[in-house]
Amino acid sequence: MHEWTRVASVSEIPANQLTFWQTEVGEILIYYSGDRYFVYPSRCTHQDVPLSDGYLVGDALICRRHGAKFDLKTGTCLRAPARSNLCAYLSAVWDGSLFIHPTQTNENAACPEPMTIHSYRNAQVSVDGS
Numbered sequence: 001m002h003e004w005t006r007v008a009s010v011s012e013i014p015a016n017q018l019t020f021w022q023t024e025v026g027e028i029l030i031y032y033s034g035d036r037y038f039v040y041p042s043r044c045t046h047q048d049v050p051l052s053d054g055y056l057v058g059d060a061l062i063c064r065r066h067g068a069k070f071d072l073k074t075g076t077c078l079r080a081p082a083r084s085n086l087c088a089y090l091s092a093v094w095d096g097s098l099f100i101h102p103t104q105t106n107e108n109a110a111c112p113e114p115m116t117i118h119s120y121r122n123a124q125v126s127v128d129g130s
Contacts, residue, residue, distance in 0.1 A: 004099040031072040039089040046082035
């Protein structure tokens with residue numbers, strides 16, 4: 001069974017900006033807007049290039065390689081050449097830290113809706129894997 005993994009203190013994640021973090025599941029991108037954290041693998045669905053080179057336009061991320069565009073609040077692909085949406089990691093805030101569920105996302109899995117910061121207020125989250 002996979003455990004929740006701590007990514008960062010929520011105070012380290014600025015609002016309305018892209019941040020990138022190395023985790024045990026690889027590099028992830030986090031977009032914090034309003035009271036929600038949107039967490040995705042940091043790879044373009046077009047040619048698997050890093051999205052950390054991309055840039056933000058409103059709530060959309062543009063991949064610098066070929067211009068694919070993704071809505072960061074839904075993961076929806078808005079512009080080719082990418083044809084697949086970004087799949088979100090399950091995320092939760094507990095005790096002032098952002099956690100993700102480390103299950104890898106893939107094209108055959110349903111993309112979970114990003115969760116509000118209060119979704120797992122009473123969840124049991126293991127920091128040390130126990």
